[in-house]
Amino acid sequence: MIREDILDAWRAHLADGRRRSPHTVRAYVAAAARLLDAEADRRTWASLAFIDTATLRDQLARRRAEGLSNASAARELSALKGFIAFARRQAGVEDAAPPRMRGPRIKKGLPRPVTPDDALNLALEVAADGSEAWIGSRDRAVLLLMYGAGMRIAEALSLRGHALPLGETLTVTGKGSKQRVVPLLPVVRDAIADYAKLCPWPIEPDGPLFIGAKGGPLSQGMVQKAMARARTVLGLPASATPHALRHSFATHLLGAGADLRSLQELLGHASLGSTQIYTKVDAATLLDVYREAHPRERR
Template sequence: MSKVDILEAWQAHLADGRRRSPHTVRAYLAAANRLLQATGLGNFNDVAKLDGPALRRQLAARRAEGLSNASAARELSALKGFVSFARSQVGEDATPPRLRGPRLKKGLPRPVTPDEAVNVADLVAGTANEAWTGARDRAVLLLMYGAGLRIAEALSLKGGDLPLGDTLAVTGKGGKQRVVPLISIIRAAVADYVEKCPWPIEREQPLFRGQKGGTLSQGMVQKAMARARIALGLPSTATPHALRHSFATHLLSAGADLRSLQELLGHASLGSTQIYTKVDAATLLDTYRSAHPREKKPSG
């Protein structure tokens, strides 16, 4: 097996087996390619023998190139996953090498990518025990990602909010009301759930119902997303609330101003919204370091 064969197998595993987003597949494939170039290895047996110190040396070389803590953590995750995959290919225990990554500053939201958000919602729907609960959870998650709702706000919707139009009046923290736009995919997802729901959707009753017809709990949505997160290989930060963070970050990246974003999120203070400027800047810098030709080592 050549190096090309190894990388193709790794790419197929990420894209088809783990259903990672195209962006993640590219990043993890590049990390594996750099490791193979640095070590000169060309088969899974040798890759499977790599240990913690070997990966630490590779990571140190990358850090010397100016890699940020966040990018270094992602690089390490890719390398550990690659070695784990190699071990599974040669019939060994697929446990990855034990190695701690760099410490990351806490405080900034950790959004998911658009592909990851949609993949999570679709996987939740496709793996549910019943079609109606899958449609329900998908609709809730898309309300959080596509309209920026908090989970409690989504679950507080009632039958009287139907039929959904182009906008939705939401009551947030402190009883503050705001109006959010609803794109067609959200309206379609809610309509699909309503059609499949075995319980009558009454005006004063919760829109999203639990298995026995009561109010759907936040814990059920969180568990559904946790299962999808694990299946897709996403980090533990990929929670339902991360979908709201993604809504904010992606709007800011697309040119939304802070005041408008504050209104859409229902923040009482602009300071709460300003944190997303740091998230967007961090994402931009990470993209720059990944794409700028002076940040790349010559291939060969």
């Protein structure tokens, strides 16, 4: 087999068989490509199937020498284990489990939410900063959708034109093609309606709801750049990213008394454990408020 055939099969498995996100597919295929380049004599499923722990360790060492962080190294190892398990199934090996190898420890930091006022100010700033009125209106609508409905940026940008006109709820397709229903606040509905009226490009039912300046789908990078400019103007930290708006949605709902199960459904988390981190965020926020109110406690 040639290198490209192997990578194409792996790509198809990830995208079609496992329904991984485009971002994950690109990262996992790139990891497999690097392994194939390093192990140039392995060009069959059978030879790939018997890659051992020592080979994996050598590959990770090469990547770490390039400056790979712990988090990226852990992701690379996960991708390679999946690739080897796939190769073993393709080769008909009875035991498809990949070699055992423990990844680097990752210290998980708590999500950094923004305040409700900061979230609204960010939306206002991107609206004012738009090169055209409709672009500013579009960016404001996207940010309010992420903050007001707890959507991931990829989920917001994957919405199609047939979502219009918006009702009180919206069906969202999240990771693993799992669908959930989220409520839409009037301010979010109004922001999206305002954008749709101003948009100079036709919003087709089967086309993207959010359109880029040249008429194609709006990219994540453009939203990230707009928010980066806005947070600089407002003096907010680099942690104030589009994804931080989703964290803020969760944290503020939890602080207002939402229960974890309801929050899990709204966020589209597969497990309750992913949602439980927000209990720590809420406690950390309360502690910050306490320390601010009692300066002598800042130790």
